[in-house]
Amino acid sequence: MGSLQFLICISVLTASVFIAVLFSKFLNDGYSEKAFNQKVDSVEAQCRWLGNQVVGVDFILNDNSNTLSSQTNDLAASMNGRIIIIKKNYKIIKDTHTDFQGKYFLNRDVLRIMKGKEERVVNEKGNYIEIMCPIYSAGSEGGEVLGVVIATVPREDLMAASIEMNQRRNMLLVAFIVFGLAFAMVVSYLLTKDLRKIQKDVDFIAMGHEDESIEETGFLEIRRIVSRFNEILTRMQVLEDSRKEFVSNVSHELKTPMTSMKVLADSLLQQGDQVPAELYREFMSDMVKEIDRENVIISDLLSLVKMDKKASKLEISNVDINELLQIIMKRLKPIAAQRNIELIFESFRPVTAEIDEVKLTLALSNLIENGIKYNKDNGWVRVSVNADHKYFYVKVADAGVGIPEDCQDRVFDRFYRVDKARSRDTGGTGLGLAITQNAVLMHKGEIKLYSKLGEGTTFTVRIPLKYNA
Numbered sequence: 001m002g003s004l005q006f007l008i009c010i011s012v013l014t015a016s017v018f019i020a021v022l023f024s025k026f027l028n029d030g031y032s033e034k035a036f037n038q039k040v041d042s043v044e045a046q047c048r049w050l051g052n053q054v055v056g057v058d059f060i061l062n063d064n065s066n067t068l069s070s071q072t073n074d075l076a077a078s079m080n081g082r083i084i085i086i087k088k089n090y091k092i093i094k095d096t097h098t099d100f101q102g103k104y105f106l107n108r109d110v111l112r113i114m115k116g117k118e119e120r121v122v123n124e125k126g127n128y129i130e131i132m133c134p135i136y137s138a139g140s141e142g143g144e145v146l147g148v149v150i151a152t153v154p155r156e157d158l159m160a161a162s163i164e165m166n167q168r169r170n171m172l173l174v175a176f177i178v179f180g181l182a183f184a185m186v187v188s189y190l191l192t193k194d195l196r197k198i199q200k201d202v203d204f205i206a207m208g209h210e211d212e213s214i215e216e217t218g219f220l221e222i223r224r225i226v227s228r229f230n231e232i233l234t235r236m237q238v239l240e241d242s243r244k245e246f247v248s249n250v251s252h253e254l255k256t257p258m259t260s261m262k263v264l265a266d267s268l269l270q271q272g273d274q275v276p277a278e279l280y281r282e283f284m285s286d287m288v289k290e291i292d293r294e295n296v297i298i299s300d301l302l303s304l305v306k307m308d309k310k311a312s313k314l315e316i317s318n319v320d321i322n323e324l325l326q327i328i329m330k331r332l333k334p335i336a337a338q339r340n341i342e343l344i345f346e347s348f349r350p351v352t353a354e355i356d357e358v359k360l361t362l363a364l365s366n367l368i369e370n371g372i373k374y375n376k377d378n379g380w381v382r383v384s385v386n387a388d389h390k391y392f393y394v395k396v397a398d399a400g401v402g403i404p405e406d407c408q409d410r411v412f413d414r415f416y417r418v419d420k421a422r423s424r425d426t427g428g429t430g431l432g433l434a435i436t437q438n439a440v441l442m443h444k445g446e447i448k449l450y451s452k453l454g455e456g457t458t459f460t461v462r463i464p465l466k467y468n469a
Helices: 004-056 067-079 108-114 160-191 193-206 220-271 277-308 321-337 357-373 405-410 420-426 432-442
Strands: 082-087 092-095 121-125 128-136 145-154 316-320 342-347 352-356 380-387 391-398 446-452 456-464
Touching (some): 004 067, 004 128, 004 145, 067 145, 316 357, 321 352, 357 432
Parallel strands (some): 342 380
Antiparallel strands (some): 316 352
């Protein structure tokens, strides 16, 4: 696409020229017609005056002695044309150009005028205009028609005013085009002024000043675009902060077990060869736990990376959601039995959906396992499944410790843990809910959290029954 300023300039100029041409044409056509009619009326008036004079001299026109004959010649000369006077018997009594006097002139228009059927006849004959009007006996309309006056005048004489008007119109059109070009340039400049400022600000941000924002100014549509752009910048900054925090957390989480193992190994080395077998087994057991913890962190990180891949494809198949939940709960039942936590399954209807069984199993397992880990002894975890015509719903509720209100917005963040000490005791890495959320989002679903401190937590998952890529 070309320049917006150039496009606006051309559009405004085109519109201006189009309007100017239409206006000038309308003005010229109207004026030309009016000027032509006025000229014709003027010639007709002169012909009628001449007719009245002819009646006064009883149609006697002698070129040698009659003054009216001379006036007729002068009148024809002033018109730069020809005048013919015809008597009622169709005999020509005066012809200013050719000596047709005494001859007879008869055509359809003359006949109609002689019979009183026409008051005026105007004919166009090539470069000439022919105007006919009757000669009345009483000197005015309504009397007996005694003859006809025919005046033939050049068209260019009648259209002289129109030609001058055309010249003026063309000059006006040129002036209007010049004005339109200047107007178009000014309008295009003003309309793109805010866009140029925005472009300048964007270029400044692109140079590395991502923490800056663009001033919202100009038209409403431009302000809306700038507002959305600023929102994107804010989100990018948040993502960058999250990335930095994520890297820091990963480094810390991976470093902690390594530090513990190093401390244990150094302690063994400092003991020399006199290390008691019991102490040696204890230290090695602790080192194995740290290795297992590191392995869990790495496994969760790999799972999260797989979930984060936008190009990652889901292996979609029709899965019985009721059976899937029952299998997950059966696998987690031994963990719940250690603290006498009751697992309750509620199915409101059979549900079959198009999902990636592996990824959704991991997500739902995390929710149910969290309900067990962060529960009270002798508590309960209730898992229910329901569906409507479009979505299926899985609800995981527990009677556990709950989540403080100020922490609920961050529980899906990577490595975020409400109670770090308790999470370490339960083996949590702070990645479970992040993995769960990513898996749900990959299925075009939604996950919500409802919790009250000391009363338990409820997670609600909504996923479409039909997967749309």
